[in-house]
Amino acid sequence: MTDAGREIAVQSRSVGDVAIIYASDYLNKLSGERIERECRRQLESGCRTLIINFRDTELVNSIGVSILVGVIDAAEQSTARLIFSDVNNHTANLFEMLGLTRHVSLATNEDEALSLAAQI
């Protein structure tokens, strides 16, 4: 998806063989699809632990949830581990209520997420 004809890149970085992807302030179709593409790209390039950092995310709408379910599917098919970090209380409750937390681990912050990743 483009904004004013220009692709907006998703912020991401690698720590060893762990990929950390940063979600935007509002996880909707536009930003969600960018995250999904980045996750799939990381999985295709062999990454087996993905951390999605929600530190800037205030709201996740239904399309955002559906996209995250897609990311969960993709990770499971690649036998990769998925960790969500820095999720605010409201969003954490939403993920809990909808059962996403059955498939992903939640971490308070990125360090905790990296520790979790290292435990595997």
Next chain:
Amino acid sequence: MDTDTQRLLHTFSALADLGQEIADTGDFEEMLRNSFHLLLGSLAIRRGGVTEYDREGHQLRLVAARGLGVGTSETFNIAAHHARDLASLGSAITLADATKEAERFLEDHKSELASIEIDLLLPLVVRERLIGIVLLGEKASGEKFTEEDFETLKVLSRHIGVGIHSHRLLEEVEHKAIENQKLYDGLRKIYKETVHAFAAAIDIKDRYTQGHSVRVGKYSEIIAREMGWSDDEVEGITIAGYLHDIGKLIVDLSVINSPERFSAKESKEMSRHPSAGYEILARINHPYAEIPLMARYHHERIDGNGYPDGLKGDQIPPGAKIVTLADSFDAMTTDRPYRNKLPLEDVLEDFRANTGTQFDPVVVCAFCRAFLKEIEGSKERRLLNLLNRNYDNVESVSPLLNQLLVDFDGGSLAATAH
């Protein structure tokens, strides 16, 4: 916030977003994909698809999908009686459903649905007709669908069904509009051909003026275009030119074909033709309303000395003023039984002498401008091609045309707006 409240808010938010998606009719496929995304996200459902029912082809066509395996069929056959069953059922069906209608459908389709891990079906029904089916897999929570979930999904899927139905209606309306346009174009073509045939019939009656009506139509068209009239108006005046003499059909043949100048009695008989033409044309519902008036007033003069009504100046419709000039020009530039065609110089001199009394200066100037543009080569040679049949060296009248413009339009070559 307790879980129930949060669940309710999440559902409401999905419903609000869905309403917005459905209202945005820009891209139907995109609308469907987004709407389905919203439905899946409302309960974090892992996979599914939206199918649209093709009543003629007895097929369900997959129009949006998420999480279904690669190689999932794009179409599913569905018997007409199953479509009727599902439409009458109208509620969600689980693969374990035991209602009679659902059972009959599942008998034929259960294994196919199970193979793509579909657990739940939501028939999309609008006005008691099956529009499609939403196919859904399990929830991310792994929990069974609750009655509340069914209610949520029912509301959301109903929106999707209405969206598909509205899109279909819109497509049908567009299809009918295209068909109507084709029909209208066909009728218009028939109308024009009929008018052309009438013009030929009018001219056949008068053996000395064959082709007169068609030429008057063409001259009128050239003048009106130069005056900046719209395409529709130009088409209207062309037809008025074709039909302006239709009243001659009721004039005695011996008068029309008299080799001499008309006697007073013959003139009286002949002067009936504009009113008679109006009477004939007024009975027809023309696409261009002023055609009967143009026929009635094409022998009016702006000084009020014309016939049949002795109208003056602006009382005469602009179209009639154009047809008047076109009619006179053709009469002077073709042979008549009592005289040969006039030299072009004499024709233009006649224009100069009668502009302001018989002819409207605005129309005369538009004619001169169009004529000059054709001579200069800045316009297609239509007037010249009509004249070249009867005249050599038409281009030599340029100075006279320019002089007419100086006399009546201050020498301006700019088009006068209608």
